Amino acid sequence: MNNLQLKNVSKHYRSKLALDNISCEFSVGIWGFLGPNGAGKSTLMNIIAGILKPDGESVVLYNETPVPQLGRSYRSVIGYMPQQQNVFRDFTGAQFLSYMAALKGIGSKAARVQISELLQRLELTDIAHRRISGYSGGMKQRILLAQALLGAPEILILDEPTAGVDPKQRVIIKNLIKEISEDKIILLSTHIVSDIEKLADRIVFLKDGRIVQQGAADELLAGTELESLYMRYFGDE
Amino acid sequence: MMKLFFYEIRKLFKGKAPLIFLLVILSAALFFDLRQEWDRYYPYEAYAKLCNDVLSLPEEERENYLKENADKYNAFYSFELGMISSDDEKNAQYILQYENGAETIYTDSFFTEYSLFSDTYEQNTDTCHYSQHISDILAQAEKMSELSVFGGKNSFEQKNISDTAAAYKVLNGLTPRFADTAGLNFLLSFSADKLLILTAAVFGAFVMVMDERRTGSLRIENATKNGRTFLALSKTGAVFVWCAANSILLLAVKLIITAARYDISAIFLPIQSLSGFINCPYALSTAEYIVIASALGCIAAFVCAMLFAFVFTLKKYIIGGAAGVIFTVLQFAAYERLDGLSSLGVFKYFNISAALHFSETGMTFTTVNLFQEPVDTFTVSVTFLLIFALLFCAAFVFSFAGSYMDFQGISLNIRSSRIPSANLFYREVYRVFITKGGLAVLILLLCVTVYDVVNDDVHYEAVDGYYELYLNDIEQMTLSETADFIKEEEKHFSDLQNKMSELNESYQNGKITSGSYVTAATIIQSELAKRPALRLLSEQYRYISEEEPSANFVYYKKIDKYMNFDNSKDDIKSSLYTQLALVLVICTLFSGFSVEERRLISCTADGKGKLLIIRTYICILSAAAIFLCTALPEMVVLLSHNRSSDLSAALQSLTYFRGLNANISIGFYFVLMYLLRLASALFTALLIAFIGITVKEQKTVIVLCSVIILLPTASALLFGPEAFPLIYELERNALLRRFLI
Numbered sequence: 001m002n003n004l005q006l007k008n009v010s011k012h013y014r015s016k017l018a019l020d021n022i023s024c025e026f027s028v029g030i031w032g033f034l035g036p037n038g039a040g041k042s043t044l045m046n047i048i049a050g051i052l053k054p055d056g057e058s059v060v061l062y063n064e065t066p067v068p069q070l071g072r073s074y075r076s077v078i079g080y081m082p083q084q085q086n087v088f089r090d091f092t093g094a095q096f097l098s099y100m101a102a103l104k105g106i107g108s109k110a111a112r113v114q115i116s117e118l119l120q121r122l123e124l125t126d127i128a129h130r131r132i133s134g135y136s137g138g139m140k141q142r143i144l145l146a147q148a149l150l151g152a153p154e155i156l157i158l159d160e161p162t163a164g165v166d167p168k169q170r171v172i173i174k175n176l177i178k179e180i181s182e183d184k185i186i187l188l189s190t191h192i193v194s195d196i197e198k199l200a201d202r203i204v205f206l207k208d209g210r211i212v213q214q215g216a217a218d219e220l221l222a223g224t225e226l227e228s229l230y231m232r233y234f235g236d237e
Numbered sequence: 238m239m240k241l242f243f244y245e246i247r248k249l250f251k252g253k254a255p256l257i258f259l260l261v262i263l264s265a266a267l268f269f270d271l272r273q274e275w276d277r278y279y280p281y282e283a284y285a286k287l288c289n290d291v292l293s294l295p296e297e298e299r300e301n302y303l304k305e306n307a308d309k310y311n312a313f314y315s316f317e318l319g320m321i322s323s324d325d326e327k328n329a330q331y332i333l334q335y336e337n338g339a340e341t342i343y344t345d346s347f348f349t350e351y352s353l354f355s356d357t358y359e360q361n362t363d364t365c366h367y368s369q370h371i372s373d374i375l376a377q378a379e380k381m382s383e384l385s386v387f388g389g390k391n392s393f394e395q396k397n398i399s400d401t402a403a404a405y406k407v408l409n410g411l412t413p414r415f416a417d418t419a420g421l422n423f424l425l426s427f428s429a430d431k432l433l434i435l436t437a438a439v440f441g442a443f444v445m446v447m448d449e450r451r452t453g454s455l456r457i458e459n460a461t462k463n464g465r466t467f468l469a470l471s472k473t474g475a476v477f478v479w480c481a482a483n484s485i486l487l488l489a490v491k492l493i494i495t496a497a498r499y500d501i502s503a504i505f506l507p508i509q510s511l512s513g514f515i516n517c518p519y520a521l522s523t524a525e526y527i528v529i530a531s532a533l534g535c536i537a538a539f540v541c542a543m544l545f546a547f548v549f550t551l552k553k554y555i556i557g558g559a560a561g562v563i564f565t566v567l568q569f570a571a572y573e574r575l576d577g578l579s580s581l582g583v584f585k586y587f588n589i590s591a592a593l594h595f596s597e598t599g600m601t602f603t604t605v606n607l608f609q610e611p612v613d614t615f616t617v618s619v620t621f622l623l624i625f626a627l628l629f630c631a632a633f634v635f636s637f638a639g640s641y642m643d644f645q646g647i648s649l650n651i652r653s654s655r656i657p658s659a660n661l662f663y664r665e666v667y668r669v670f671i672t673k674g675g676l677a678v679l680i681l682l683l684c685v686t687v688y689d690v691v692n693d694d695v696h697y698e699a700v701d702g703y704y705e706l707y708l709n710d711i712e713q714m715t716l717s718e719t720a721d722f723i724k725e726e727e728k729h730f731s732d733l734q735n736k737m738s739e740l741n742e743s744y745q746n747g748k749i750t751s752g753s754y755v756t757a758a759t760i761i762q763s764e765l766a767k768r769p770a771l772r773l774l775s776e777q778y779r780y781i782s783e784e785e786p787s788a789n790f791v792y793y794k795k796i797d798k799y800m801n802f803d804n805s806k807d808d809i810k811s812s813l814y815t816q817l818a819l820v821l822v823i824c825t826l827f828s829g830f831s832v833e834e835r836r837l838i839s840c841t842a843d844g845k846g847k848l849l850i851i852r853t854y855i856c857i858l859s860a861a862a863i864f865l866c867t868a869l870p871e872m873v874v875l876l877s878h879n880r881s882s883d884l885s886a887a888l889q890s891l892t893y894f895r896g897l898n899a900n901i902s903i904g905f906y907f908v909l910m911y912l913l914r915l916a917s918a919l920f921t922a923l924l925i926a927f928i929g930i931t932v933k934e935q936k937t938v939i940v941l942c943s944v945i946i947l948l949p950t951a952s953a954l955l956f957g958p959e960a961f962p963l964i965y966e967l968e969r970n971a972l973l974r975r976f977l978i
């Protein structure tokens with residue numbers, strides 16, 4: 001069973017402390033991250049995705065091996081969806097997906113099959129040959145999600161996948177994530193509390209770069225609404 | 238309102254892109270102004286020295302001195318070529334002087350000496366007799382107005398004549414003086430700044446309107462209280478300030494460069510002191526004239542900027558932009574092509590191009606026929622500028638205040654419903670060459686090189702032509718036959734020389750008239766003109782027979798050109814093109830991604846190692862392609878221009894390579910030369926790649942590459958070996974030559 005482990009992970013931006021000595025373990029399942037703006041969610045996800053260097057003493061282990069040692073073999077099992085939307089504006093959706101598929105080292109034939117399937121699932125087929133700069137916010141979000149899903153990665157890092165997406169598409173996305181979540185580690189952050197409620201197996205509350213609470217969703221939610229839980233942790237500011 | 242205006246100005250001058258643009262404009266102005274060629278046959282130093290000498294003469298002797306020398310050197314020059322000139326006494330004297338050994342004073346050939354004296358003579362005459370010149374114009378006007386062929390008192394012609402007379406009457410009493418004014422003439426002939434100021438103007442409009450529209454900040458601004466009309470007015474003001482700043486910048490560059498090279502102390506003399514400006518109808522000093530020209534240029538640029546500012550507010554800004562470009566081009570074409578006297582004559586001057594060309598249109602008083610009224614061109618230009626400035630400003634402000642300026646990017650992608658192949662190599666090539674326009678760079682480069690190669694002429698001296706004729710004569714001969722041929726020709730020449738001496742003697746003793754002397758001497762000289770070529774031939778024969786039997790007779794002129802031994806710096810020019818293309822293409826290959834894009838790429842399996850390898854691979858291929866674009870046209874011409882026997886001859890056949898030990902042919906040397914160029918293109922590409930990988934941010938990469946790579950080459954092109962001796966040696970074949978010898 002795959003597992004991902006953080007030990008004493010900290011991150012300073014110059015003198016600003018964004019993550020404060022975080023240690024925790026992620027096993028297979030969907031992990032929902034909740035926290036106010038600037039809590040450190042994106043920072044943590046970027047560190048896990050291996051694109052942000054944590055402070056010196058931090059350790060990230062995948063199946064007991066430090067991630068930097070794994071190198072390419074770690075990168076080939078992750079799918080990453082950034083929070084920022086303005087990427088590859090000059091490409092068409094299809095070109096963007098092909099480019100990412102090429103970068104992920106997926107064979108040309110397999111890529112074609114996967115791309116057309118993802119385009120279809122996320123209802124992007126009609127606009128696949130238009131330039132991304134002309135996409136609406138929700139379309140950009142979906143093409144970014146499609147990109148993360150290419151190559152069936154074992155670890156999925158989704159930074160606010162449902163932000164700006166209409167209700168119908170949110171349902172589609174949630175179903176898709178749920179469907180593929182078997183034997184994957186899926187980390188997702190969002191401000192839409194109901195998404196976490198429906199999706200997440202476990203919930204992590206982040207504040208000021210620290211984990212203030214985490215646990216299995218059904219335990220945490222027993223008897224309370226998530227919203228009131230959220231207010232309990234973050235509402236006093 | 239004022240605050241808004243200052244804020245807009247700050248936007249224009251504080252942003253990174255405008256600053257970089259100002260730098261680019263500055264360096265482009267520097268580059269083009271330095272590249273601007275001195276368009277006279279003699280060097281400036283010779284002219285300056287002559288001016289000095291002339292100024293030290295008493296005023297009444299100057300004219301005579303200049304005229305005499307101009308005639309003399311004209312005679313020498315014609316005689317040297319064996320051309321017949323008038324057979325009077327004076328000419329005969331000059332020929333005799335030539336025969337006794339004539340020398341030049343300021344330059345190194347009779348022709349340049351002649352042009353120097355005759356130009357200066359004209360300049361001196363113009364300034365000396367200026368008041369005479371004006372009264373001539375007035376008298377002629379008087380005379381013409383009396384002639385009835387020019388219609389009745391109210392006809393266009395009559396009015397034109399009296400207007401012209403009135404314009405020049407004002408100038409009575411003006412005293413242009415003879416001085417060293419060549420530098421000022423040079424200053425007024427700068428041609429690149431017209432294009433640069435227009436580019437700057439359109440860029441200003443782009444930053445002010447299109448860029449904000451593109452990024453969406455216009456939408457936020459438009460939604461505010463002052464975000465429509467007031468904002469539009471502020472932007473108009475800011476664009477004007479931008480145009481003025483750029484004009485001043487360009488003028489300053491121009492002045493500094495000219496002052497550094499030439500004497501411009503005559504700048505406060507009346508403009509009429511400059512050769513070519515004798516008919517200028519304005520009582521201005523050169524300094525004032527230049528300021529007015531710059532001001533007109535600035536307003537013309539502003540008009541153009543406002544046109545585009547207006548276009549950028551339109552819904553169909555692409556069609557509008559194309560129309561704007563066509564309108565601008567048409568104005569230039571109208572100025573270049575229309576005849577001022579035709580019925581459309583007014584349109585020759587009713588445009589921005591005429592306003593930009595004030596240094597040309599102001600040279601003389603010209604009128605156009607506007608509904609039977611003569612209107613002078615200056616008035617026409619200024620009217621145009623005022624009308625169109627108001628028109629475009631109003632159009633811009635109204636359109637800006639009233640339209641919805643959303644933005645839809647243009648899509649140039651070929652629409653296909655297929656999912657593109659997920660091959661990394663292919664995708665990167667597609668990204669760089671199609672999406673980012675690298676292919677356009679290649680095509681442009683090819684066009685420029687082809688244009689250059691086609692329009693490139695070899696400069697032939699008389700001796701080169703005669704040498705080629707001799708080569709045709711001896712083509713089929715064996716070496717000993719050639720020896721006989723040379724001997725015969727030498728004998729023929731010494732016979733001619735003897736005849737010439739006899740002729741000189743007869744003339745000096747008064748046995749023949751000057752007329753028949755000139756005729757006979759010219760006929761003999763036309764034969765003797767071949768002698769320098771024979772000397773070359775016989776020297777090459779001596780070298781082949783005594784020192785290097787493997788050498789041959791080759792036609793050196795074109796080979797010298799392609800080996801760049803002719804001081805034309807063509808090779809540096811093509812290196813500059815190559816490097817420019819390399820910077821543009823390789824930069825987009827390795828940099829220009831946003832932080833998010835880089836992150837997205839770097840967390841994929843092949844986003845690190847394999848991508849780097851593939852990019853390096855593409856980098857090398859692009860360098861080769863770019864090299865081919867610059868070298869192929871040249872190679873084709875090289876092969877078609879040179880006889881194959883010349884290319885297969887031993888390298889020692891060329892004087893540059895005498896004493897060389899290696900056993901290689903001229904053709905092979907060319908192969909080595911191109912290989913060296915390919916290697917240097919590859920090296921440059923890898924250097925750019927290295928910079929791109931380490932620095933990442935594209936604007937910084939381009940600035941760095943410009944400083945490290947383009948700047949040295951550009952300065953080598955401008956200043957020759959003194960500027961960057963190392964680069965200069967590397968670029969030239971000196972390296973190869975040194976290696977071989």
Ligand SMILES: Nc1ncnc2c1ncn2[C@@H]1O[C@H](COP(=O)(O)OP(=O)(O)OP(=O)(O)O)[C@@H](O)[C@H]1O
Binds near residue numbers: 018035040041042043
């Ligand atoms: N590139 C950066 N440079 C400096 N500080 C940064 C940078 N990126 C993030 N930070 C800081 O780190 C802290 C955590 O930011 P992060 O983006 O991880 O928050 P977040 O939880 O994702 O917030 P949001 O919900 O708004 O996405 C913030 O205080 C932010 O100001």
Ligand SMILES: [Mg+2]
Binds near residue numbers: 041042
């Ligand atoms: Mg975030």
